[in-house]
Amino acid sequence: MPTPLAHDDPVTLGPYRLVARLGSGGMGTVYMARGVGGRTVALKTMHARIATDPGIRTRFRLEVDAARVIGDRFGARVVDADPFAETPWLATEFVLGPALDEAVLGTGPLPERSVRALGAALCSALDQLHRSDVVHRDLKPSNILLTAYGPKVIDFGIARAIGDDRLTRTGASVGTPAFMSPEQASGEEHGAAGDVFALAGVLVFAATGRAPFGSGQPADLLYRVRYAEADLRGVPAPLVPLFAQCLAKEPEKRPCLAQLAAQLHDGRGEFAEQLPDAVLAEIGRRAADVWRTVPQRLPAPAAEEGVTEVTPVSDPSRRRLLAVSGALAATAAASGVWWYRRRATPPAAKAPPQTRNLEPQWQYGGKDLDVLGWGLVVPYQADGSIWLPLNATAERLAPTTGRSQGEVRVTANWWQMAVQDGQLYLLGHDPARTGESVSVDTWNGGADAVRPTSAALTNATPALVPNQLLCVVGDFAYVAVGQGQVPADKGFLPAQTWTLRAADLGTGRTRWTQPLSQRSSGSRRLHFVAAKVVGERLVTLQATAEAQTHVVVRDIRSGAVLWDMPYNVSDPDAIRSELAVDETYLYLGGTQLRALRMSDGALGWATAAGQIYGPPTLTNGVVYTVGSGIGLTAVDAATGKVLWTEATTEGAEAYTVWQPVVGTRYAYYRNGLQLRAVNLTGHRTVLTYRTAGKHFHAYPEARLVLAVDDDRLSAYPLR
Template identity: 65%
Template structure:
């Protein structure tokens, strides 16, 4: 629902008085506004910094033009626009209906008759565009508003004329991966047939509540869109053949919008007659909300005592690459171009002294499932990390691997892997692990992959010379692209297969395609009494390998290396509150790496210099970076959101239980909630109003995301549990 204006929002833009915010993001803000004559509009703006980019202004103008092409029957009517203003703005009708994704999420999948009517109407909308030689290129559930008179297609931020690629980077995949066409995913030309492919994906979502190629990381989705078959399970049987044709990989094999419409619906009856009662009721409720009094404007956020901030020089303008949004998804404010009532992932401040009441919902919900897995705390080396690969959750325990069904947590099968969790990782949907090289007489190891079809571990061509498989602390840190990063030891293994003073340890980068070792760097010796691994976490960012390295027990450093030759670029101590918390992962982007501990701070990725820091006298959990915002758990404060670029606190959760906030693991961030442990609860805090929406019973200490299955996996000794990720 709409949220209050902030103290620095304008009073009016053009002839429209601003009433409330509908949404905000990195690109701009969408407001609820009203004209002097009483017409309510959704007014979309662009941040001034982004508006300084001529290409951004051009896209903004083209968006308004495309919205006019589709017209007010199939889109949100354009009331007015000023793309040349200092703050460019676009005013459209305020559409009285929910976005399709929100309608399905709240009311469940639509019945077949609704899907057919929706699809036929969307065919007419796309046909209107295509006849004007315009393609949408980002058709998805959040860009479709469902009204009682038919759906309306919105957000034409990346629409373009057919054959016009002047504003598209060559070879770039622009759009939303889950609903892209194969040709769009490959960075090729996307024409009317591409919109038909996306429309079929939207209809699969409407009928089942999920996208036809699942969800997960962009790279995985792009691969499945191009090469995998669509998952049509749950789609009404009569619709499967038609939608399967639309989802053909070759554009020429797909029907036109006219052919698809004829196969979906005969056009009889009013659109509202085909909608379920719950959705019609929601549309009516939204219509009534339009004339509710606007919420009062928020005052300026007071400066918090003790929060001194050290900042780096301000950056001028906006990243062109970020604006073009290649392969990563839609524009940040895409959902709100045509109005409607939108949930807001925003950053609004909370007035000092304002009280927020937690919703009276079911408290302490049970996990979706639990599985008693023996020896989850493997030989003292730390709690395991589950992996999602080949459609399953894998628990790599010493000498055995368990494979769980993500939907039930039930054991699917056991595999005789002689591998532990830190010697395995998932990449590109496959499970990789360090394995014995049986041809090397105990003097080498190989990187192997699980072969799903042949049901066995298949060695790759990548052999690691001078590496002893019997040494337990060997680590497969991560895989980025075709390069694997591994820490391996060579020498005699003691009886416990741990460290010994005589072992030689190295960090290596190996090419999985050629099998060639790209570089090999020495690591410090470890005491035979040590029960700590060399590395707690690793992540590749551009041409940097960022690691949490433990050169000696209890002493953690953030060490950044050049991925091209392994050279250490910089090395800084990490004053974390316990090394185990750093197993939760690394928060970094192309400019900075972000650290918790005694201070929340940002270090420049280039040289390790401090860009900013918050000093508040409290401990922070390791942070999580999500869409330009850092989320961290503050000791005695709870969940806190911070602007990653500036180091400015955006909001802190309102809770009476902050003293129970757990800082030993980083928060998990979904699209609607951020999750963290508070006492014996996994708490889901709404990103829109910053209050606790749900809590789940948990005894877990570590939490991992399984985005493909839409799960949070909690791990504690002897038990793995699953919670919904939303």
């Protein structure tokens, strides 16, 4: 649980302001921290006294690499890192859920169904590591966090490549004695089978509240791990033979992860359904508490006094810090959402008297909507249907019910689309064309099939997943395509070449081609975050490097860059909303709400500094945005004058990662775990809906607000 900062803890590390301590050990300290955009992260640092050791720095760098390998499904998503800083640090998603040891010690051993589901999920997590030739080597209950959507494995401080013993002395054991494998306890090679041994020990603890080889001095534990039989008393009888096999002293006698997972659980049902109510309650409590955490710092010890007081940090103000906490990243908030779906609104959410906590009009779930790790899909509206692109297929949903109207398959990977005048466009590959080429295709509703247009982009590899269809305007499609090898992880390779092109859909010719920057191996940042054509300009948010985003405006006739300026935020999701732009200004959120002149990028107007604003929405000459701590705000697009601000005392939980959706009567935005409908005339919340959504999209024709989270599309009335 968070504790106050020590008097000598730094105020910031990198772009993050420290909020509280989460824990400290021999290697370093883990903090709760917040970025410029308000995203809450867990920030791990290395103690200054050991940061000068090159070997320990190498371990830290490898920990960062291993955390990226396991990904955000089974681990905490890596948000940012600087292993080469004077004080190396690693920022990850702030996971809302207790560690397994805290859950078991606080609520008791898990029932058999929970142990089975937990074990199967951890098999998948370890398999993700092992397929990348990495072993964890320190799997233990405190390194496993329980969320409603599954466990997350953390702390890869001694993880390393299989077969790589450069960081281990012969005869030295590194790890946690109570959960080591016999070979690790002997200082020998700990491979994939060693992680299976440790996993069995973790599951024994989950089922009994005890480690399989007891407790005591490290030397005693190491001896028992190597020579004694595991204590399986209290383990459910059906699991005893399986755990005994996993805890065999000889690595070759242990089952592989696939065998173990198959005997533990069939994979059916949601993970949360297998958890006891007491554990779900703890997840829900932490989901509520994280919004309330504000920086506190212990004063330096007084020479004459032994008593210390906890005092709030004076800069910035308490109100400001509570406000910034409202911009907590969606990836963290979603971890605790299931609790609120199953139970009533949490006590912390004090709804106005006129508010009803309504359910969505319909929901469509059961699919992973974070396609291949590139981000949440966008629900497109075309041909009277809602389209959910899922890699090589798309689900076609009925707007009135959310029911599937069928699955559409195409000839190449496609997961991004464009819509113009109700016509759906996508990228594909026409097998009738020779050589490497990417085609721009359309959905032919009459023929119920995908058909290529005349546009074919040659010297482009259709199987490259990061190919992007930015938009279609008039007769032209704006496309980012690459050429080169397709890596196993479907990401980028430095040897690939990437270009931005304008393709004429009528003649099939390419109007212009402009080069794009290279990407590092395995990058999961697309070249373009957002794009829109306004007049004679193509306005884009372009990722120019792994951690850099620029506003790049081009001439649509030549592709030449008219102006370019940096626009970096701590959470890339916060700039994936549709661009708010007209022929005069481009409107951007951040530490100020700004209007940049379309002609040259110069500042037209800006609000006062010191307030965090989310991405704006432009409607009828008014810019609507969500401000941290204040909620929904309306600003005159021409002058920047604030027209009105939502009348609320609950702005601390205002969600600034996504733009508001504006209807004719109400504007909708997320606040805490609710979708609020704010009256455009009275400026008060009149309706609220339960939501786990991270992204929100308007579907005016069907009068719907569509909310997307990791595995669900929810529909709400748009009025």
